[in-house]
Amino acid sequence: MSLVQKIVIAGFLAFATGSLAHGIGSDHTHTDNEPGIETAQVWLELVDLKKYAASWQTAAPVFKTAITSEQWEATVKNVREPLGDLIKRSLYHDRFTTTMAGMPDGEYLILRFVTRYANKKSAVETVTVMKDETDTWRVAGYFIK
Secondary structure (H helix, E strand, O other): OOHHHHHHHHHOOOOOOOOOOOOOOOOOOOHHHHHHHHHHHHHHHHHHOOOHHHHHHOOOHHHHHHOOHHHHHHHHHHHHHHHOOEEEEEEEEEEEEOOOOOOOOOOEEEEEEEEEEOOEEEEEEEEEEEEOOOOOEEEEEEEEO
């Protein structure tokens, strides 16, 4: 299994729904999305700072059951570190949904960021956050292309 495939598995349906086209299904003006967006940005910062164990620890239970902390660290290190330092990340798409294939009904936010790294001029990061049983947003999926 390739490292990209492992990231997809670790991300658990991060790329599952919605269009890649900018703005389609976007809820940028929906203020209820802000806490989920902030959760994703804080989590991405942990990954950017190579705090992989902390990113796994703060993720949703579904993420943690899909991949162990050690597997996550090895996988994300092999995929992200060759890209080099983060230059810029911009949110270009956010979509709220209450259903996702293979997941129980709940509150999900699918976020797509256009990201530039020192060694890759353009990447798309998809982060899926979900509300847990305590009404806290947590990262349930991550995919980078």
